[in-house]
Amino acid sequence: MLYTLNNNEFIGLIAQYNQAMYPLQILLFILGLLAVILTHLMQYKKNTYTAIILGILWIYSGLIYFFMYLPQHSQMSYFYGSLFMLQGLFLFYEAFFRNKLSFGFQKSAKDITAYIIILTGLLIYPLVTIASGHHIPEIMTLGLPGPTVIFTLGFLMLGTNRNPLYLVLIPSLWGLVGFTLSLSAGVYVDGLTLISAIITVSWLLTIKKYNKVKKAPLE
Numbered sequence: 497m498l499y500t501l502n503n504n505e506f507i508g509l510i511a512q513y514n515q516a517m518y519p520l521q522i523l524l525f526i527l528g529l530l531a532v533i534l535t536h537l538m539q540y541k542k543n544t545y546t547a548i549i550l551g552i553l554w555i556y557s558g559l560i561y562f563f564m565y566l567p568q569h570s571q572m573s574y575f576y577g578s579l580f581m582l583q584g585l586f587l588f589y590e591a592f593f594r595n596k597l598s599f600g601f602q603k604s605a606k607d608i609t610a611y612i613i614i615l616t617g618l619l620i621y622p623l624v625t626i627a628s629g630h631h632i633p634e635i636m637t638l639g640l641p642g643p644t645v646i647f648t649l650g651f652l653m654l655g656t657n658r659n660p661l662y663l664v665l666i667p668s669l670w671g672l673v674g675f676t677l678s679l680s681a682g683v684y685v686d687g688l689t690l691i692s693a694i695i696t697v698s699w700l701l702t703i704k705k706y707n708k709v710k711k712a713p714l715e
Contacts, residue, residue: 501569503682510640511633513565524553524639528618528647535601535654546599547591550651553644554584561640576673580641583648583666590663599655606699610653613692617647624685642678642689645670649696664700668693 501509514521531549534542562577570576590597601607621643625635636642645667652664671693678686 501681505569506678506681506683507630507634509565509569510636513561513640514633514635514637517560517639521637521639524556525618525637527552528638531651532614532618535599535651543597543599544591544595546651547587547597550648551584551587551591553639553647554587555581556639557641557644558584570677576641576670579666579670580644583663586663586666590660597655597659599651601654606703607654609695609699610650612650613653613696614647614650616688616692617643617645617650621646621685621688624688628685636685641670641674642686645674645689646692649692653696653699661700664697668697 527549531546534546539545558577558580562573562580566573566576601611618638622635622637626632638644638647649664649667649671652659652667671690675686675690678684
């Protein structure tokens with residue numbers, strides 16, 4: 497079976513993770529908050545630092561959650577974890593070698609939407625978990641797959657048109673896969689991941705198509 501968790505087992509797994517990894521969740525939240533603050537600064541290396549933070553979150557999620565906590569419940573956990581770590585390596589590659597990523601907030605509809613998605617991963621996702629009746633040890637925060645994917649999608653949407661689209665592939669795929677797996681466990685909050693992926697991909701593809709049309713020579 498690909499996934500054997502029911503709702504109680506899934507929530508128990510999250511509680512086990514939170515209790516074992518505390519207070520790393522606080523450190524990851526601070527890193528996420530730092531990435532948000534960097535978007536408003538004129539710091540020369542802010543794009544590199546932001547990409548590094550995102551890369552750390554993905555590698556952490558792949559290594560800690562998928563490799564350490566999920567294997568007993570899913571035969572695919574190592575595959576999922578490898579994809580997450582690969583996404584982290586992609587972000588490190590862009591940060592250290594290509595240096596073309598750009599994250600900056602402007603008062604456009606796209607960037608306001610992206611900012612909402614970022615805040616969803618950082619704050620709204622955990623708050624929705626609490627609102628659905630779970631206790632503090634059972635909440636899902638940055639560093640776990642759902643919040644990490646949403647947070648990253650927001651930043652990739654926030655970036656300029658020169659940001660490579662391949663960085664959206666793994667987060668978007670997990671938006672669908674993660675929601676399907678969570679749904680089978682009766683965890684509906686991960687619908688936020690799928691919604692964020694649909695919004696981000698739709699908007700970025702629309703912008704790319706518009707730019708191609710804009711650059712096309714007039715006949």
